[in-house]
Amino acid sequence: MFEINIFSVINSLIASSFFITCCLLLEKLIIKGKISNKIFFFIFSLIILRLLFPLEIINNTHYIQFDYLLPIIVRFFNTLLFNIELKAYSISFTIFDLTILCIFLISMQKCFKLGMTYYKLHKCMExxxxxxxxxxxxxxxxxxxxxxxxxxxxxxxxxxxxxxxxxxxxxxxxxxxxxxxxxxxxxxxxxxxxxxxxxxxxxxxxxxxxxxxxxxxxxLTPFMNTSMITIMEINxxxxxxxxxxxxxxxxxxxxxxxxxxxxxxxxxxxxxxxxxxxxxxxxxxxxxxxxxSDRSMILSLFCVLSTLSLFFLSFFFMPLPYCEVPSSEVQVPEFTIDNSYIIKEGSHFIVYYNNEPYIYLETMNESFSNLKILENP
The missing domain is CATH 3.30.2010.10 (Metalloproteases ("zincins"), catalytic domain)
Structure with missing residues (x-):
């Protein structure tokens, strides 16, 4: 029912970036005394949750097509760098894999440094x-x-x-x-x-x-970091x-x-x-x-309900890459009932290959008539 892939990770980052922007805007309203600072902490919690769960809800996700930018990004990150051949199978490494590895290693290094800072300060206090x-x-x-x-x-x-x-x-x-x-x-x-x-x-x-x-x-991280410190002090x-x-x-x-x-x-x-x-x-x-201070209950309620609604909606809507690829670059895989299936979205169809959205169809094509069609409720 749930899956994590490159598209769901991108979707999670887009959603969290939107909520970070909301926090930066809400900071202005908090400073002016229009809304409670508790709303800021509430949205901050949503950011943490959205980043912790970069999920795609299989068969319940609605896709939003992007014509140029997203396909270029996805194609770039899917570029194959090298293969490692093993006895039983081979492992492929793409730019996306290398990027995630670098981000993970640097993040761990920064988290370790942060942990050591807290530990040293704790020892000093003793x-x-x-x-x-x-x-x-x-x-x-x-x-x-x-x-x-x-x-x-x-x-x-x-x-x-x-x-x-x-x-x-x-x-x-x-x-x-x-x-x-x-x-x-x-x-x-x-x-x-x-x-x-x-x-x-x-x-x-x-x-x-x-x-x-x-x-x-x-x-947006430096701005969010400073904004969070400001709201904690104001609180x-x-x-x-x-x-x-x-x-x-x-x-x-x-x-x-x-x-x-x-x-x-x-x-x-x-x-x-x-x-x-x-x-x-x-x-x-x-x-x-x-x-x-002139706080508006209506404005506060609107901020909470709208961000909470967008938080849940972000799991059901996902950007989907779509572009016309030059014929010289087209590599058509072999679609079989073992590696492919079709999900019907209203009057449209999405062909999945190896559990990844591969082709978006306005009408059904006879080339895929042998594949199983699943209705998206």
Whole structure:
């Protein structure tokens, strides 16, 4: 019933690219306070699922013909490079096989590097003793009663850290620079990092980093990566400023500016990773905090239902290559009942050869009269 082939992989990439574009557009609406940032995380989950399942639903897929571009791409990737002859059978390698192999190896290398970064940071955290600063402990107690979190938090201060960040999946750690903060600044910073844990931002950040490592070759990946980081930060900012008046919002923004200036003033030869502030992300956070929230339930509902519908439809519609091939390049295989069959799509017919769509027919041809015809419901 399900199958993975070159066309289903292309279809999966096209669908996921569309959803990534939707996320980039929705980011603008979230920053303006028009829709909830939860919609962004919902569509991000759809992207992950669509990439994990590049499936074609056999006998239920409707094909959309492309006259030039897609056939050129498919023919290029199907170009035979070499054969490996074995005793029982031979193995053919095409440009598509080599491309997938290269992408897989580089993706694994990037995932391994990412895993080592997380592992090294985890080992570093084991050597840091929890801060015994009375101001920090007092504010943690206040936040525990206000935010109602139950997990344990370890706060560490280190001169190798140039900006606050959170780390940990089962042992939550907040890392702070070796800097003298006021109680108000500590309240803002610790609140923000605790909300990262409560909103499971650390898990979303891990998925985002893995996705960026696997899709390193995709032109939209850098934009999606930055957009995801922005929405995670905005998600925490939203919880913090919910009950703030304009005076407290101004102080919170001032704290963000001070942290940026401090980071830029530090020139560390060795720095802990994950602690760098992105300029675009900071600018968007400012826009969100200073914007008046005017969320539309109708717009939010439309975004959810339309993307969810398109997600399921993407499994039932697939681009199909179609073009006129020069007669000198035509290599007609021998169609038999063992290697071929026909699927009827409405008034049209698609001839499958070795379980791959091979010919698209407007009307039935007598040359294929010996093949079995299957109705596509």
């Amino acid at each position: 050597y840091f003793l929890p801060s015994q600063d009375e101001k920090i402990l007092h504010i943690i107690d206040i936040l525990r009663s206000q935010i109602h979190f139950k997990f344990k938090i370890k706060v560490v201060k280190c001169n190798l850290i140039d900006a606050p960040f959170e780390f940990g999946f089962f042992e939550q750690t907040i890392c702070l620079p070796s800097k003298n903060y006021t109680e108000e600044e500590l309240y803002f910073i610790l609140s923000h990092e605790i909300y990262h844990f409560k909103n499971m931002s650390n898990w979303f950040k891990l998925l985002n980093n893995i996705l960026a490592s696997i899709l390193w070759w995709h032109p 925490c900012d939203e919880h913090i400023i919910k009950k703030f008046d304009n005076r407290l919002k101004a102080k919170y923004l001032s704290c963000l500016i001070n942290e940026t200036k401090y980071q830029q003033s530090q020139k560390l030869d060795v720095a802990i990773p994950f602690s760098h502030i992105n300029g675009r992300t900071l600018a968007n956070r400012f826009k969100f905090i200073t914007s008046k």
